[in-house]
Amino acid sequence: MPVNKRIRRSPEEARQHILAVAERRLAELGLEGLSVQGVAEAAGISHANVIHHFGTTQGMRTALFMQMSAKLLADVDTALRADIPPDQVLGRLFGSLLESGHGKLLAWRMLANVELPTNEAGAQFQSIVNALGEDQAEAKRIVLLVAGVAMGIAICREPLQQMIGIDDSELSAFPGWLGDLLTAASDA
Amino acid sequence: MPVNKRIRRSPEEARQHILAVAERRLAELGLEGLSVQGVAEAAGISHANVIHHFGTTQGMRTALFMQMSAKLLADVDTALRADIPPDQVLGRLFGSLLESGHGKLLAWRMLANVELPTNEAGAQFQSIVNALGEDQAEAKRIVLLVAGVAMGIAICREPLQQMIGIDDSELSAFPGWLGDLLTAASDA
DNA sequence: TTTATTATTGACAATTATGTAAGTAAAGGA
DNA sequence: TCCTTTACTTACATAATTGTCAATAATAAA
Structure with missing residues (x-):
């Protein structure tokens, strides 16, 4: 019985949502804020989902820095x-x-x-x-x-x-x- | 039966030894290199010893940056x-x-x-x-x-x-x- | 409606990091 | 020589992080 309905975004929307949160955390917490776990929690999703979209932690960070x-x-x-x-x-x-x-x-x-x-x-x-x-x-x-x-x-x-x-x-x-x-x- | 004789330094010498290793790791690896565990291993001592001298991880980092x-x-x-x-x-x-x-x-x-x-x-x-x-x-x-x-x-x-x-x-x-x-x- | 796709999740394992506690040994002073 | 101090270590407990995998559910297509 899921209390909250699952939010399903398009891949591009999901990536942007994650990167926006990551950018905010980078500004507030520095590099230490760029853990998959921390970003996922702040974004309100599971960390496995972040891995799904970016492959690895480095993948997420690289995507952020490139954007x-x-x-x-x-x-x-x-x-x-x-x-x-x-x-x-x-x-x-x-x-x-x-x-x-x-x-x-x-x-x-x-x-x-x-x-x-x-x-x-x-x-x-x-x-x-x-x-x-x-x-x-x-x-x-x-x-x-x-x-x-x-x-x-x-x-x-x-x-x-x-x-x-x-x-x-x-x-x-x-x-x-x-x-x-x-x-x-x-x-x- | 200790294979290697234990090295006992003065508190000041020990701190300097640790901070020198930490500084090298910071230059080579960035902030991620400044973990107590990593620094201790590179310094050839136990991580508990680093904690003994600096209290916490943040204490070690603060000491390094101050020096x-x-x-x-x-x-x-x-x-x-x-x-x-x-x-x-x-x-x-x-x-x-x-x-x-x-x-x-x-x-x-x-x-x-x-x-x-x-x-x-x-x-x-x-x-x-x-x-x-x-x-x-x-x-x-x-x-x-x-x-x-x-x-x-x-x-x-x-x-x-x-x-x-x-x-x-x-x-x-x-x-x-x-x-x-x-x-x-x-x-x- | 049925089906296929896939974004998403929870659970799991493995690694790493932090800090504590008790015991060990090196050095100086009595 | 004995005693005291404390630098140092091993062992342990806890938590955080990463990545995998199977299951679930949302969405679109058929």
Whole structure:
């Protein structure tokens, strides 16, 4: 006598449901939250069902990281394709990495032993470099600077803010300041 | 009849022995390598002995992260106290974070849910900010920029280099370029 | 309605991890 | 030499995790 009626989703819906829960747990609990058991319980299904959809724990994690990477790239792409001033582009890039938690995801992907197929991010970066002007070496350094500081702040925002003594309003003004700094440097 | 004579260390020696093994495992295996059982086996002792010295698993991890943080701060302090030009300070800071692997370890600390007592790093950062000139807000932004990009590159050096297309010589020239950029901006 | 497919579940086994308790042995001090 | 301390170990209990397998039920097709 089943008390609750069994919920039967399409494979794609089930996978999305599971991955959504996993993403939330990753943000809240870190890598330790990505156990099949924990995710299944939080998703209200049996852990065997998660195994059914992803094969193994690593399969689930890989699927999660791939999906989040795709989202991140889409966000970055949206931020960069828009016809807006450079400093605002920078701000949107920062927002994409900071607010959505994508930066932390990237860091996990770097640090965790998650083997993923190489994606097409390289080509996107190349297009950014090309769009930045004629001096390729300078453009590369600027991209490295922006991407690096975005990643660093994404991962270490809280301790850096606290230790340096930067409040939220100052932090939100930081991308604009950096944009001005770079435009001023390119003018000189 | 014990085949091997039992090794008895002083508490401090034992703790250092365990933490050294744990640090190596963290670098090689990530957070998953920081189980009491795994560390103990790699250290050639019983896992109960690890518990004896650190109380709990979290205790061991906390001790590890605290010690690594202390090492990192010592390195940064050494790099910053030397009387050398700003661009070289930046270079030494980068070197401290990149070559020693401390940047990655610091990132682990951010991503792991390890609650640590606030350390004295804030005061050091404050002294750096104060030394940077009269404009405190500007100094804070500069410190945030340098520290952020150092952390970001420490964690994501390899993929960033690959995707942007920066070779090692260009990367080693990057700190100097950033130093010039900042000094030029402060002049203007 | 009947049938076939398969998403889903509960039960099971195996492994691993954590922490406890009691006993053992190494080292220093009396 | 004896005694005390405690680092260390073995053994145990418990819980968590992973993955398998057979059974069940929801859904669509026939």
